[in-house]
Amino acid sequence: MFLEKRREMAEESVFYGTWRIVECVSLSGTVETTGFEGTDFRLDETGDVTWTVADGVESLPFFGCETYEVCAARKSSPLDLGHPTVLKFRTFSGHNIEFRVEISDHDDLMLLTYDRCCMLQCQKVASNDTKNEFTFSFLSALDEGYFSDLVIRADSGKEYRVHRTILRLANSQLDWNRFPSPLTGLPEDVLQLVLHYLYAECLPNGLTEGVAKSCVMHVGKMPGFDRLTMLCETFIVNTALKEQIMCLVRDMHTCADHIVDHFSGKREPDSSLPPELLMKDPAKLCDVVKQSLREAAVAGAKLLILCDLFSRKKGELSRQERHEIIKYAKCRLPIFMSQLHTFLEVCKQHCNSLSAHQRHEIAAYLVPEIDTTLDAVSQFVVETKGALEQVISDVNKENVSTIPEASRKGGKLGEMLGKSLRNALHMRELMKLRSFHERVTTLVMSLLQRKENFSLMSHDQKVRSVAKNLEQLIDEVPMFLLRIEELISALDEKVQWREWKYLFKLGTSKVAWGLSKVVMHKSMLESLTRRACEMVHRGQFSQAMVALGLLEPMQKQAEVAVNNQSSVIAGSKLAARGGGDQATHQQTNIVESLMLPPLARHSTLAQHTAQLFGRNYETDMVFEVVCVQDMADVVIDHTHGEPIAAKTEREPEVSMTQIPAHRVIVAARCDWFRRALLSGMRESIDKKIIVHDTNPELFRLFLQYLYSGQVQTNDMSTEQLADMMAISDRYEVKQTRGSASRHKGKASSHTTNVCRK
Template identity: 50%
Template sequence: MATEEAYIGTWKIVECVSLAGTVETTGIEGTEFNLDESGDVSWKVSDDVEPLPFFNCETFEVNEVVTGKGYGHKAIKFIGTYAGLEVNFQVEISDDLMLLTYERCCMLQCQKISSPDPKDDIPYSFLGALEEGFFSDLTITGESGKDFHVHTTILRLTTPGIDWSKTPTPLTGLPNDVLQITLHYIYAECLPRGATEEAVRRCVKMVAKIPDLAGFIKLCNIFLENTALKQQITALVTDMHSSADKVIELFRGMKVDESSQMQSSSVNPARLCYITKQCLREAATALSKLLVLCDLFSRRKAELSREERNDIIKYARSRIPVFLRQWLELLEECKGQLGNLTPQQRHDLATYLVPEIEQGLELFTQFVVDGKAALELIISHSEVEKTDRADKHRKGHVGDVLGKMLKHALHVRELKKLKRLNERTTLSFFHFMQQKESFCTVSQAGKIRDIAKLFESLCDIVQISHSKVTEILDDMDDWLSWRDWKYIFKLATSKISWAICKVQQNQSMAQPLVKQGCDMVHRDEFSTSLTSLGLLANSASQNNQSSPSSGATPKCSTFRTKYVQLSSVESLSVSPFARDSHTAQQALKLLLSQKNTDLTFEIVQAQEVGDTVIDHMGNTPTEHVHAESEVAVCQVPAHRVVIAARCDWFKRALLSGMRESIDRKITVHDTDPSLFRVFLEYVYCGQVELNDLSTEQISDMMTLADRYDVVCLRSKCEYALKHHLDENTVFYLLTLADQLTAKNLKESCMSFLSENSQLSTCEVISDLPEHLQLEVEAVSLTTLQEAHSSTDTPSSTSSVSEIDNFTDRMNIESPLSSPSSSEVAVPESARLQECLEGLREVVGPDVPEHELVSISLAADCDLNRAINFFFL
C-alpha cells in the first residue's frame, strides 16, 4: 500500500477512460495538478478546457477506505466549493502512474511528471544590480532630482517595446516613489515590500499609458483589490469582536447592587428578558458578519494566490484565542449571575418568563414550519433540475460529456444532502413539538418549577463549558494543528457558501423566511449583511450604518493577544520562480542571440593533438588546436550585468579590479564547453533539465556549481544524483560527495551500501581514500552485526568470529578482534557497542548508524573522544 508521500508531486491527466473501458477524448488531457506535502492542490488548466467541478478544489486528503467485505483501498478527496461537497476519487497508484476513479462516471489516468525537490527554485530577479548599481549604463532622474542608475540590458528584457535610448529617458520626471516601484517591478517582476496604497494608485495613474508595462498595472490593481479585501476581512472580524464585547457588557450590567443585600426586588425580570433579547440580536448580527466573511473568502479566493489564501486562514486562526477569551469572560459573567440567584429570585424570574417563553415557542414553531416548507420546495425544484441534467448529459459532444456527467453526479449527491437535512430537520422538529406540547400541557405552577430547575442546571452547564474552553485555550496548538485548521476552514466556508448559493438560487421561496428572520432580529446591520449576501432585497428601512465592508474600527476586545497581522499582499512582493518568470525566458533568449555582449568566457580544455573545437552555438570553429600546445580554447560571449546579478562568484571576480574585470574575460579550465553552456544557461534563466544528462555530466555540473558557488544548482544536482545510484556508480558518487561535502548524497550512498553489503568485497574499494575505506568497512560491519542480531545464533562468540572472518577476507584488521594487550579486559565488540549506545544518547536518533560507527572506530571506542570528534 502506497504511503501518502507517493502522491506528492506534479501529475498530468493522460487520458479519460469510461467505466465501460473505452478511452474518450474529453479535452482535459494535459491538465496538470500539483499535490504538495501541506495538503494543497493547485491546477494548471488550459483556457479552452471546460471548467470541471474538481478544478476549483484546492485541498486534498488521502484516506484509507474499508469496504463492507473488509477490503481496504486508498481514496483521495479533493475539497472545494462546488455545492459544498467533497469530490472523492478511489485511487490506485503504481510508480509514476495513478488512476483516479469517480463513482459511476469515469477513470482518469494520470502520470507523475515531477517529484518534489527538497531544494525548490528560488525567486528570480536582478534586484542586486538595481540596488548596488554595478555596470550601470543609464541614469533616470526622478521628480526631485534623485538619480537611479539602471541597465539597458535588463530594461530591455522586461520592456522590449520601450526605446530606452531616446532623450529624455522614459520614466524620467516621475515621483521618486512611483519611479522606485516601477523599476523594482522591471528588475524583479514584483512590488517592493512596504509599498503604500497611495503610491500604488499613483503608479496606475501615471504609468498606465507606457507600453510593455501592462503586467505592472495588472499587479498594481491586484494589490489595490487585495488591500481592500484585507480591510473588509479585518473590519468584519473586528465587528464580530465588538458584538461579543457588547454581549459581555450587557451581562455585566445585570449585576445587583451590593447595598440591596440580594433582596428579591434586586432582580428585575423585565430587564433580564430585555438584556437576553439584546444579546441574541448581537449574536445574530455577529453570525451574519461571519456569513459575509465566509462568502467573501469563497468568492475571492480564486483571485488570490495560495500564499494569500493561507495568509487569510492564518489570520482567522490567530483570532480564535481572542474569541475563546471573550467566551470565557461571558461564561464567567453568566456563572456569577446564576450562582448569586436565591431560590426566591429564580422563582420570580421563572414566573415572569413563562409567558415570554410561550410566545417565543410559538414564534420559533412558525419559523421552523416556514423553513421546512421552503426546504421542501427547494428539494422539489432540485429534483426537476436533476432530471434535466440527466437528459442533457446523455447528449452533446464527447468533449463535454465528462463535465456534464460529473456535475450530474455531484448534483445527485447535493440532492441527497438536502434530503438528509430535511429528514434531520423533521426529526428535530418532531422532538421539539413533543417537548413543547409537554411544556404547554402542565399547569402554571409546573411551568414555573421547570424553568426554575432549568436555572439550576444552567449553572452546571456553564461550569462545564468554562472548564472545556479553558482546556482548549491552554492546548490550542495540540488541539488544532495548522493543517487541520486549514482543512476545517476551507470545508466550512465551502459549505456555508453552498448554503448561501442555494438560498440565492431559490430566493423567491426563501425570501419570506429571510424577512421573518430580519423582523425577529430587528437590526439594520443584520439586514445589511443579508442584503450584501444577496439573500434580501434592498429595503428602504436600511440606514447609513456601517456596512460589513466598512473600514470603521469599533471597540475591540479587552483581551489583547498576539495574533497574525493580515496582509493579503505579501505574495505580490515576492519575485516569481524562474519557471514562471517572463524575464527569465527573455534572459535565455538574450544569451542564445549573443547580442550586445560585453564579456567572454574562455574555456580551456586539454585535448588530443589535431582535434578541433566547435562552438556550442553551432558556429564556425572558434580556434584550431595547435599540435605543440595540445590545448583547445572555446569562447562563449555573455553579459556582465546578468552573470554578476545572478552569481556572486562572478560578481566578485568582475568587481575585484583584477585581470577578469580589466580584460572582461573569465577563463574556465577542465570543463566541457557544451556542459559549461548548460551551466551558463542556468545562470541566465534559473532552470536546467537534468533528466537528459548522464551521471558523469550531472557530476561535472555539480562540480561547476560548487566551484562558482551556485548553491541552488548544486542542490539540484545532488538531488538528481540520488536517482542515479546503482552498483556501478555508488563508489564514484561516494567519492564525489566526499570531495564536495555533499552530506545528503553521501548518506544516500552509505545507505545503498548498507542495503547491498556484497559490494563491500569489490576491489574498487582499495582506490577510495583511506577515511572512506574505513567508513565503508564500518557500514559493512554494522550491517553484519544487525543481520546476526536479527537471527538465532548459538552464541555471541560465533557472531564475532564470523565478523572477524569477514574482515580477514577484506584484508583489513578487524575492529572487533580481541586486543593483543592483556591489560584490556573488555572485548572490542563490547567496547564498540558501549560507545555506540553512549554516543546515541548524546546525539539523538537522527544520525545514521554508519556515521556513529565510523566516529567510534576513529575514537578507539572512547566515548569522550567520540563525542568530541562528532561535534568537531
C-alpha cells in the same frame, strides 16, 4: 495505534506527486478521447490537491476540489478481500467525490474508477518541485547601481542609476536611448515601484494601496506595462479583500465583547443600578438576554459573509494566499475562546450571587416572555418548513443532466462522466435538503409539542418549570468553563493545521452552498428574511442580509435606520480586550505572492535574457576559457602477434576561447564574478576573466544558466555533471550545483536500474 498510523502514512505516501490523466476507459474496455486528457493534478503531503486544466476543457466537478483523502483498504482476516482503497476529492460545495483507486507495482500508474461509469488512467509525471528552484531577478544591480549606464530622475530630483540592457529585456517597447529617458519625472514612490518591477517582475515589499493606484494612473497606459498594471490591480483587490476579512473578524470580536459587556452591566453607563445588582433585576436581565441574542445574530451574519466571501474569491487567489487567510482565521480561535471563557465567568459570578428567591422572581418574570417567544419562533419555524418544501420541490424538477452543446467538446465517455458526476452531486444536494427538511420537521414537531405542553400548565407550574431549567443551566456553567479551559490549553494540539484547513474549507464550502440555494429561491424566503430582520432589530444585520443577496438594497434603506447606533465598532475596547490585531503577530498576507520574483521557468525576463546570450549584442566583457589538451601519440606494435600500445609524449596544446558577456548580468547572478569585476584588480581593468580547468562547451552551459536561470542537464553524462558541480563550487553558485547533483542522482539511479534489468 502508532504503528497502524505509521503504516497508513506510508501507504498514502505513494500517492504524493503530480499525476496526469492520460486515458479515459469505459467499464467495457473502450478507450475514447474526452478532451480532459493531459489534465494534471498534484497530491501533496498536506492533503491539498492542485489542478492544472488546459483552456477550453469542460470543467468537471472534481476539478474544483481543493483537498483529498486516501481511505486505505482494510482486511479483517487473511481471507477477507476487504474494502478497496478509495481516493476522495473533498470540499466541492461540501461534497466528497470518490474514486476507487489502484496503484501499479512501480507506483507510476494509477487507475481511478468512478462507480458505474468509467476509469481514468493516470501516470505520475516529473513534478516541478519548487523547493529546489530559485527565483530570477536583477535586484542586486538595481540596489547597488554597479555598471549603470543611465540615470532616471524622479519628480523630487532623486536619481536612480539603472542599466539599459536590463530595461530593454524587461520592456522592449520603450526607447531607452531617447532623452529624456522614459519614466523621467514620475513620483518617487511610483518610480521605485516601476524599477523594482522591471528588475524583478514583482511588486516591492511594503507597497501601499495608494502607491499601487498611483502607479496604475501614471504608467497604466504606457506600452509594455500591462502585466505591472495587472499586478497592481490584483494587489488593490487583494488588499481590499484582506481588509474586508479582517473587518468581519473584528466585527465578530466586537459582538462578543458587547455580549460580555451586557452581562457585566457595562453597556448601561447611565443605569441607576450598580453593576453587581444590575443582573438581579428580572426586567433588566430579560433585556440583556435580548440584546445579547441580537449581537449573536449580527456575529452570525458576519460569519456567513466571511464564508461566502472566501468561497467566491478563493478562485482568484493563489494557494499560498488562501492558506494565509486560513492561518489568520485559525490564529483568532484562541481569542474567541478567551471571550467565551470571559462570558461564562461573568455568568458564573452572577449566578453564584443569586438567591433562591431571586431565581424565583426571574422565572416568574420570564414566563410571559417565553410565551411570546414560543409563539414567534413557532410561526417562524413553520414558515421555514413550508418554504423549504417548496425549494425541494423546485430543485427536484431541475434537469441537471442536460449539458450545453458548447461544452460537449469531448467524446461520449467524457459526457457520460460529466453527466454521472453532476447527477450524483444533484442527488446528494437533494438528499441534503431532504435531510435538513427532516430535521426541521422534527424541530417543528418538538417545538409545537413543547409549546402545547407549556401552554397547558398553570402559571405556578410554568414558574416552577422555568425555575428548574434555570437552576440546571446555572449548575452546568462551571462544567462549561472547565471544558473551555481544557480546549484552550490543548487547542493547537487538537486542531492541527491539516485538520483545520480541511474543516475551514469544508465549512465555508457548505455555508456558501447553502447560501447559494437560499439566494436562488429568495423570493420564497423573502418574508422570512424580513421577519428575521424585524426580530434582530439591528442595522448591521440588515446590511449583512443585503450583502448576502437576501434583501434588496431598497429594503435595506428602511431597515438600516432602525437602531443604527449598534453598528459602531468599539476599536479601542476590542484592542484592550485582546480581540484586536495587536493580540497576535499572525496577520493576513494574501498579497505576498505578488511580491516574490517568479521562478526562472516562469520568468519572462529570464527568457529574454537567455535569448540575449550568444548574440554578442552590446557585450562589455569577455570570459577567456583556457583549455589544456594532452597530445600523447598512441603507437600500435603487432610483434609476436599481439598488439602492444605505447605512448609518445608531446608538448600539451593550449587553446583559448573567448566568450563575450554582459557585466551587469553575470555580476547580478554570481557574487564571485561581481567581486572580481568590482575589485579594481586586473579583471575589472581588462574587463576579462580567465577561466581554467574546464572546456568552452561546459562553461557556456554554466553561463547559459546565469543568463536564463535554467540548465538542461538531461543529455549530459555523469562526468559532465560532476564537472558542472565543480564549476558551481568554484564560483559559489549553489543553484547550478543543486540542479546538477539532482540530475546526477537521477542518472546514477537510472544506471543502477538498467544494470539490475
